[in-house]
Amino acid sequence: MSSLFDPFTVKELTVKNRIMMSPMCQYQATNGSPTDWHFVHYTSRAVGGTGLVFIEMTNVELRGRISEKCLTLHSRDQVKKYKQIVERCHSFGSKAGIQIAHAGRKSQIEGGDIVGAGEEPFSAEFPAPRALETNEVEDIIKKFGESSALAVEAGFDTIELHGAHGYLLHQFLSPATNKRNDKYGNYETFPVEVIKQVRSNIPEDMPLIMRISAVEYGEAGYGFNHVLKLIPAFIEAGVDMFDVSTGGNDPVRPDSYPAYQLKYAETIKNSFQVPVIAVGRLESPQVAESIIQNEQADIIAIARGMLRSPYWAKEASITIGKEMKLPGVYELGYNF
Template identity: 50%
Template sequence: MKKDLFSPYQLKGLQIRNRIVMAPMCQYSVTAKDGKPTEWHYVHYLSRAIGGTGLLLIEMTDVHPDGRITDHDLGIWSDEHIPAFARIIDGVHAHGAKIGIQIAHAGRKAEDAEVPVAPSAIPFPGDAYKMPRALTTDEVRETVKLFGDAARRAVQAGVDTIELHGAHGYLIHQFQSPLTNKRDDVYGHNLAQFGVEVIQAVKKEMPADMPLIFRISAVEYADGGYDIDHAIELAKAYQAAGVDAFHVSSGGEGPAGQRKPGNSPGYQVPFARQIREALQVPVIAVGMLAEPEQAQSVIVNEDADLVAIARGLLRDPYWATHAAVQLGHEHPYIPQQYLRGY
């Protein structure tokens, strides 16, 4: 069967109608003060499902109130959050799409926490960020449990998959980076240890056929940051712990130094391909892939198995439908109610 942007994809027990993923994008919604999704989030996600997206990933949703980037982000630290997520998930399913959730902790990048926490007491550069407190070994283990509890709630809410956020300078990334992890316990001696334990805790809460996705920064751009070889070794440890697919991004650990991100369409695709080939594992490519022809080429050239669209889907909830029309697909995802518009 020919592989293209609109061919279906099977990841363990998850059957996706096409290769288009809505990347997690925080909404920073002021009405989400208590971490619960609101009517805004309900409309936001359902409109992308109606628009033909195959898999939606709910934005970074945090395991602790002080693990949010801002107090206007989503959380899943309480069972009280489950019903609001379930309503969104049920609605997305009703329109033929699948949906997952990205669970995370911002660590030293938690802007509104009174005292952020981190692997080591090293602040993120910039005036918006406070000096973090280094977690004790016992607190690290407690944080691992928070991720497991969050996964249990996500499964109860009805998600089809879970993504762990190990990229963009947030807590898991902070533990896996030699720039931000200066610990002298087991979590410092083995930079993959925290991520591995989080993966294991989350997998225990997931059905056996539900895939676990891990978002990873393939390279760091700050001077002295890790390169793709380090990311591949991390990914091998994470795959052995239970990760089924990698969502491959880059950077986020601090301002760029001598090495700069490409910031041109497809600049992160080679990283995805390298991880895919090194581990023989499914990957999601992401990063300025909003032109349908380019997204299509990523799949056809077998650089990645899925393509995540971020800003393109913020601009256009019907990105998938319009991409199908532009690419001349025989069965574009046009709701019957909208056919007259096409």
């Protein structure tokens, strides 16, 4: 049986363990670029033993940010700061990924050009978006490719497309938000064209991950079968691995509990013979270990657990009795 602390390989990417720091917005950027906050935040999790450190939702244009404090990767001038984070993570034996996205109608930039698949706002508290023209959609697709090329230049080991949680890719693949009459009214067209554009701008041996919402919540939300029908097209276009979450296209949220989303990841893994990342209240080391041992997922994404402790991986290794040493003198803190 595999363990949480065994390596995992997809294409030419090998991570030293099955632990991933889930992408989580920090709202600490300056003009879209990383700051000292980001350098410390991400590299400290690499020090703590995380196998795959994922940079938060990073948008393909300034208009695509959730807030003015969110990251973008749209200019070569930004590459140096991202590269510094990547190289430092590498120095501690961790791999680094970046989540590429566009907020679409979930942008809350005051006075901004808020755009989406349609004109309906996310909720009464959000501004109403402007429906993108067909040529504007095509331009955003190109920007996904350009951002991915810059990510390769910065040295990232893998890229994740954010097709979940109500952001622009999700808005196009959901019947609740995509009521268009042009070619992008087909739920798979926009995400497939984005996938192909990104794939053409990254090395063939670099794995491309896609985060999806397996189900939506609320009265108009889609069920799991809707996504299952789309996945073959995503794989054919170039997705190598799925990061399986839920919800986000409606303010409605269910009660959550450990592994409440796992069944969707497991089904996708078994149905399509594709590696998956499980996420959602998995910070218990015993729960995370059991998921890997039972072959229900290939990598465990930890979110709030990593916010509480940069050393979640080390502490998990102690809990389940696995050997893992921290760099420098930090290991002394665990010698009792």
